[in-house]
Amino acid sequence: MQVWEAMAEEGFEEIVFASDPANGLKAVIVLHNTQAGPALGGCRMWNYASEEEALTDAMKLARGMTYKSAISGLPYGGGKAVIWGDPSKDKSEAMFRSFGRFLQRLKGRYVTGVDLGTTVQDMDAIAQETSYVTDMTGTLGGSGNYTAEMTAYGVYLGIEASLQEAEGSRSLAGTRVAVQGLGKVGYALCRYLRKAGAELLVSDVNGALTDQAVREFSASAVSPGAIYAQDCEVFAPCALGGVLDRRVLAQLSCRVVAGAANNQLASPEAAAELKARGILYAPDYAINAGGIIATALELAGSGAEDIRRRVETIGPTLADVYRLARSAGLNTAQAAGQLAEAKLAARLQR
Known part of the structure; x- marks a missing residue:
């Protein structure tokens, strides 16, 4: 490099x-x-x-964190x-x-x-060495899986907003969602989705987590290599980044890609390919911002109720991204970038 x-x-x-x-x-x-x-x-x-x-x-x-803060309106x-x-x-x-x-x-x-x-x-x-750290014992971020929970909640709301854009209805009842990755965020997302009536297809390299999700959510287990090709409405990548490469894009059989992983696009061209195939992509830093919203607001002295309400702006933010993409003929990654840059510029002019 x-x-x-x-x-x-x-x-x-x-x-x-x-x-x-x-x-x-x-x-x-x-x-x-x-x-x-x-x-x-x-x-x-x-x-x-x-x-x-x-x-x-x-x-x-x-x-990605710069854009995540900017598009979420955080200082x-x-x-x-x-x-x-x-x-x-x-x-x-x-x-x-x-x-x-x-x-x-x-x-x-x-x-x-x-x-x-x-x-x-x-x-x-x-x-013990600096005050420039969050998520310690005694903070909201240090309480169990709070940050992961807020990230998952935001992704869940983002999936609803994405379904509204792609299908004309935000209802998850009977919707098939393929969740790749059952870490803290992915597993919490499954809980939200199942409660809303979604049918879950789940995959993780840790077979014990997959088995647990099958028991708790009546999910269908899928091998890690086969999760991309599942016939579903939503593919939710919740593992490591770079998953949306040429090989995976060729396998996708979904209407929406919306998940918690950072840096999901292996290249900028992947966003154009998704658009060409009629697959709606929820830009990762817009949909997975729940965690940083929670951290930023706790640093500002806000409590859990205020944080939850702010996380609920993720759906409207995605709606703005999709509206801009439609009106300007952009793919959603381009639209999200323009929106984030405009919000950052507006903040700097205050």
């Missing part, structure tokens, strides 16, 4: 490489845009295949941190405290929180 070239092309402000051999810390902190406010985004821990893969993931996620920019390692065996309190010291050096330009591979306890360790 030509790092400075990539930074200039996408408007990245700062990349920090953090290393502490004493406890195995290898981390990348990426600040994409802090014009609207401090960069807000979680700290992910993952066993990446290479340094370049770790950096690429951090950059994509940070840029924050976008940032992300990734720690390179196996979260099941490589992490330690000392590692996260060391990460916290690096975070403190940014003096509030970046605020982090729980993400894939990290926990409330990890945030507690970071908080």
Whole structure:
């Protein structure tokens, strides 16, 4: 990767490489845009295949957080941190405290929180070294699966809004939804969908989670490799990013793609292909913003009721995206980008 070239092309402000051999810390902190406010985004821990893969993931996620905050009307920019390692065996309190010291050096330009591979306890360790962290013990974000629950709630509402656009009805009764990924968000989404009467097709690399969903939601289990080709109204990707590549697009048999995963499009061309095939795509940073909305509002002192009401704006935001796409002849990814950029520009003019 030509790092400075990539930074200039996408408007990245700062990349920090953090290393502490004493406890195995290898981390990348990426600040994409802090014009609207401090960069807000979680700290992910993952066993990446290479340094370049770790950096690429951090950059994509940070840029997505800028757009997620902007389209949601939040006074924050976008940032992300990734720690390179196996979260099941490589992490330690000392590692996260060391990460916290690096975070403190940014003096509030970046605020982090729980993400894939990290926990409330990890945030507690970071908080021993800096105040620029959320989702600690005693906060709403640190209470059980609250952030995941709000993300799932927003995705559920976004699916309703997407069905309204694609089918003329937001009803989920009898609607077949294929959910890929049964982590905290995917599993909570299944609960919302099933309560609304949806028929669920579920898949996860963890067979125990799939079995649990089958029992709890009367879902049909599907192997991970077959979930894309299921005959359904909605395909909900809730696992890792980059899932919508050429191979997967060729298999899709759905009317709507709407899920919780970040960076779902493997390339910008994927959005055009979905539009050409008549498949409505709910841009990921618009539909999965429930978690960052919850975090931003809690930082501002809001309680659970206010947060839930704000998450409920995700449906109307998606309706605005679809309206713009229709009127301007854009695919929905382009429309979401234009809407986010317009909201960011309006905030900067205040």
